[in-house]
Amino acid sequence: MTADVRRSDEGRIGWLESSLGGISESIERAVFTEEHARGDGWLQGVDPRAKLMMFLVTVLAVGFTNSVVVLIAVYAILLATARASRVPGDFFIRRVWLGIPFFAGIVVIPALFLVPGPRLFDIPIGSVHLALSAPGVAGAILFVARVGVSVSVAVLLVMTTPWADVLKSLRAIHVPQIFVLILSMTYRYIFLFLHATNGLFLARKSRMVARTSGGEQRRWIAASMGNLTGRAFKMSNDVYAAMMARGFSGQIRTYNADHMQASDWISLGGTLAVAVSALIAQRMLP
Amino acid sequence: MTVLAERIEVADIAPTRTDDPIFHLRGVKYVYNGRHTALDGIDLDVWPGEQVVLLGANGSGKSTLLKLLDGIYAPNEGTMTALGSDIAAVASGTDSFRFHRRVGLVFQDPDVQLFCATVFDDVAFGPLQLGMTQADVKERVDESLAQMDIAHLAQRAPFELSGGEKKRAAIASVLSLRPDVLLLDEPTASLDPRTKWVLVELIRALGRDGRTIITTTHELEIVPGIAGRVVVLGEDRRVLADGTPDEILGDRDLLLRANLIHEHRHQHDGVVHEHDHEGDHHP
Numbered sequence: 001m002t003a004d005v006r007r008s009d010e011g012r013i014g015w016l017e018s019s020l021g022g023i024s025e026s027i028e029r030a031v032f033t034e035e036h037a038r039g040d041g042w043l044q045g046v047d048p049r050a051k052l053m054m055f056l057v058t059v060l061a062v063g064f065t066n067s068v069v070v071l072i073a074v075y076a077i078l079l080a081t082a083r084a085s086r087v088p089g090d091f092f093i094r095r096v097w098l099g100i101p102f103f104a105g106i107v108v109i110p111a112l113f114l115v116p117g118p119r120l121f122d123i124p125i126g127s128v129h130l131a132l133s134a135p136g137v138a139g140a141i142l143f144v145a146r147v148g149v150s151v152s153v154a155v156l157l158v159m160t161t162p163w164a165d166v167l168k169s170l171r172a173i174h175v176p177q178i179f180v181l182i183l184s185m186t187y188r189y190i191f192l193f194l195h196a197t198n199g200l201f202l203a204r205k206s207r208m209v210a211r212t213s214g215g216e217q218r219r220w221i222a223a224s225m226g227n228l229t230g231r232a233f234k235m236s237n238d239v240y241a242a243m244m245a246r247g248f249s250g251q252i253r254t255y256n257a258d259h260m261q262a263s264d265w266i267s268l269g270g271t272l273a274v275a276v277s278a279l280i281a282q283r284m285l286p
Numbered sequence: 287m288t289v290l291a292e293r294i295e296v297a298d299i300a301p302t303r304t305d306d307p308i309f310h311l312r313g314v315k316y317v318y319n320g321r322h323t324a325l326d327g328i329d330l331d332v333w334p335g336e337q338v339v340l341l342g343a344n345g346s347g348k349s350t351l352l353k354l355l356d357g358i359y360a361p362n363e364g365t366m367t368a369l370g371s372d373i374a375a376v377a378s379g380t381d382s383f384r385f386h387r388r389v390g391l392v393f394q395d396p397d398v399q400l401f402c403a404t405v406f407d408d409v410a411f412g413p414l415q416l417g418m419t420q421a422d423v424k425e426r427v428d429e430s431l432a433q434m435d436i437a438h439l440a441q442r443a444p445f446e447l448s449g450g451e452k453k454r455a456a457i458a459s460v461l462s463l464r465p466d467v468l469l470l471d472e473p474t475a476s477l478d479p480r481t482k483w484v485l486v487e488l489i490r491a492l493g494r495d496g497r498t499i500i501t502t503t504h505e506l507e508i509v510p511g512i513a514g515r516v517v518v519l520g521e522d523r524r525v526l527a528d529g530t531p532d533e534i535l536g537d538r539d540l541l542l543r544a545n546l547i548h549e550h551r552h553q554h555d556g557v558v559h560e561h562d563h564e565g566d567h568h569p
Contacts, residue, residue, distance in 0.1 A: 164403030164443065184403045191445050192397055238398040241358045245391045246463065247415035249383060255410040255423055 037162045041085030048165035049172035050264035054271040055157045056173070061275035062149045067282035071145040074278055078152050085160050092159070096152045104147040108140040115139060163187060168254070177254055185239075193232060200224050307331035308467065308498060309355055313364035316350055324350035326523040327364070332500065334466070337493045339509050340502040341534065342519030343545035348502035349394060351519070352469045355500060356391035357382060369467075387416060390460035394471040396452035400444035405436065405455045408444065412463040430462040434488060450481030454488070461492075468492060470501040474508055486511045506535060506546060518544050 037044065043051060058074070065071055082092045115136035122131040158166065167184045171177065204220065212220075309332040316325040325347040332338055332355075342348045353359045355368060357376030366373040369388055375381040390412075393399045402408040409430050413423045431437040434454040439447065447455060453473060460468065473489065474482040482505075489512045493499050501512055509516060509531050516534040520526035520543065527533075527540050534540065541547045 162404075162441070162443075164407065164441075167403055184407075185401050188401055188403065188444065235398065238393065238395070239401050241353070242391075242393055242399045242401065243411075244379075244382065245356055245358060245386060245393075246412035246459065247383060247386045248411075249379075249415065253414040253417070255407060255414055255420060255427075 036085075036087050036159045037165075039086050039160075041087065041160065043081065043085040043156065043160035045263070046267050047260050047264040048161050048169035050260055050268045051157055051161055052166070052169040052172060053268055055153055057268075057271050057275045058153045059150050061278050062146055062153070065146070065278055065282045066142065067285050068142055068145050069285055070278050070282045071142075071149050073281075074274070075145075075149050075152065077274060078149065078156060082156055085156070087156065087159050092152070092155065096148060096155055100144060100148045100151060104144045105140075108143050111143075112136040112140055171254065180254070189232075189235070189239075192235075193228065196231060197224075197228060200227065305334050307333050308369050310367045311354075311361075311364065312366075314354065314361040314366050315363035316347070316354060316359060317362050318350075323523060325354070325361075328525055330517060330525060330528075332498065334498055335496050336498055336500075337512060337514040338498075338500045339513035339516045339531075340500060340519060341504065341506075341509065341516050341544070341546065342502070343504055343521060346519040346521055346544070347523045348504075348519055349471050352391060352471050352500065352502055355467075356389055356469055357385050358391070386412075387463060388465055389467040389469065390463050390465035391469040392453075392457050392460050392471060392473060394475060396449075396456040397444070399456040399459055400452060402444070404441050404443060405431070405447070405458075406440040408455060408459045409440075409462045412459065416463070426462045426464070430458040433461055433492075434458040448481075450477050450485065453477065453481075453485060457488070465497070467498040467500070470499065472502055472504075474503065474505060482508065504546060506541070509535060518546075520544050 046054075062071065062074060065074075079089065079092075082089060112132055113130070113136065115133045117133050117135035119131040120134050120137065122129050124130075161169075164184070167180050167187070170180050170183075204224075309330065311328050311330040314325055314328040314330075315323070317323050328347075328351065330351075340348045340351060350359065354361060354366065354373065357368060357371075357373050360366075360374040360377035368376065369385065371381050371385055376385045400408045402411060406427060409427045410423050413426045418426070427440075428437070431440055434457055436451060436454050436458060439451060439455065444452060444455065457470070457473070470489065474485055477485065486508050489499065489501065493512065499512070503509065513531045516527075516529060516531050517525060518527040518534060518540065526544050527537070538547070542549070
């Protein structure tokens with residue numbers, strides 16, 4: 001779907017088309033990953049609420065850890081868990097580590113030079129000295145490792161749990177029902193509107209018979225935004241009418257008759273033990 | 287047009303008019319945004335257990351009439367009662383809760399109806415709003431999914447479904463309320479022929495339970511299978527005719543006036559043919 005809209009009529013990549021295509025692709029990829037969520041691995045068999053709690057416990061432990069060695073150990077456990085859950089290792093690693101150095105790296109660049117302490121090297125450029133701080137580098141490595149491991153935990157949760165179950169399990173930590181419903185509906189309809197937007201671009205492209213000026217393109221984009229807003233408004237009215245037609249009276253009630261099994265509690269307990277061990281180990285390590 | 291009537295078995299439910307009508311409309315008018323008249327002076331009575339098809343061309347007001355029957359809109363003019371309630375009270379929300387236990391509307395666009403994360407949640411939405419226990423909700427959801435033959439889709443996300451599956455899920459989401467009256471807005475629109483006839487069979491099966499079913503459509507070929515009575519809406523947004531499927535589908539002039547068929551003239555091997563067409567002409 002997205003490949004067709006990548007190039008504008010002038011043959012160059014239109015940034016808006018490209019961005020929308022990218023967003024659409026990402027969401028479709030998220031949907032595609034439900035293929036793993038429906039697999040028969042270890043994590044897929046754990047109750048989503050237990051998984052959400054396991055996720056929170058692990059992320060908290062990672063956040064409080066100051067040892068890169070401990071973080072590497074936790075990551076090794078995550079890789080083993082991914083393997084036991086039949087999540088392809090290369091896909092799991094690439095999905096996390098291709099973006100993390102870029103985003104987390106940008107954040108820590110100033111710290112590499114500004115944190116006080118011994119310098120690894122000092123390059124004078126005129127009156128400015130480009131000096132890499134040793135504590136800065138250590139802090140940056142710790143930061144990137146923390147972010148990487150935390151994101152890995154989140155990716156593992158999402159890859160082994162259908163979106164619907166992730167949202168439902170939010171109720172276990174007392175996220176208000178109305179908030180969960182809004183999240184769920186947003187996820188449901190954003191996909192629909194992205195497809196509609198791509199449709200608008202394709203429809204325009206199919207009728208383009210000459211080059212258009214920048215002004216004309218901007219006018220078209222503004223008109224398309226208006227069109228989409230109108231459609232979204234109409235659909236929101238229709239959806240509300242559909243809710244009313246099925247007895248909605250302003251108070252949200254959701255179905256949740258599942259019960260945590262002994263194996264779910266054991267998984268949660270195991271995660272808690274790993275988290276506590278990580279925190280104790282990081283105190284003992286130099 | 288008799289060919290159309292013979293194409294499938296005629297619906298086997300005869301209208302029963304021993305009780306008072308469940309829907310009673312007199313001079314009903316509905317105007318969108320104070321400008322666009324969607325319905326103009328509709329008189330209509332529907333009795334319990336009837337299988338009514340509202341037949342009309344695009345823009346004749348079929349969907350609007352269905353939304354009025356479901357109490358989503360209230361008429362701008364005229365009087366309308368449904369199941370003994372003044373429909374204005376239902377539309378304003380004061381009598382909505384009780385009313386929607388008994389009347390269910392399946393929207394034309396299933397994407398409007400299926401707003402939850404999974405098919406199960408969508409089908410469970412109605413019973414949950416009625417305050418049922420989780421066990422009762424589960425029982426109703428399982429029953430409705432089985433009725434629509436989509437139990438295997440329970441945990442699927444609505445956007446993953448095909449058009450036909452979405453339609454079935456949308457109907458199941460209303461059936462779980464076990465309504466006495468089922469309102470179906472263009473249930474077979476945009477479906478491939480096989481899926482369309484499967485859905486027609488499902489609607490026939492629902493009708494056999496004695497439910498009142500009111501279906502809008504402009505597809506003449508499905509009418510004999512799902513209708514015991516046909517009400518034709520004209521392009522002037524009024525009731526043009528009301529009768530049995532045989533009477534309505536056999537009246538060529540009426541169908542032409544309602545823009546449900548059109549005359550077509552073309553030439554084969556030098557010989558000019560003239561005949562009627564339903565919908566678009568595909569040479």
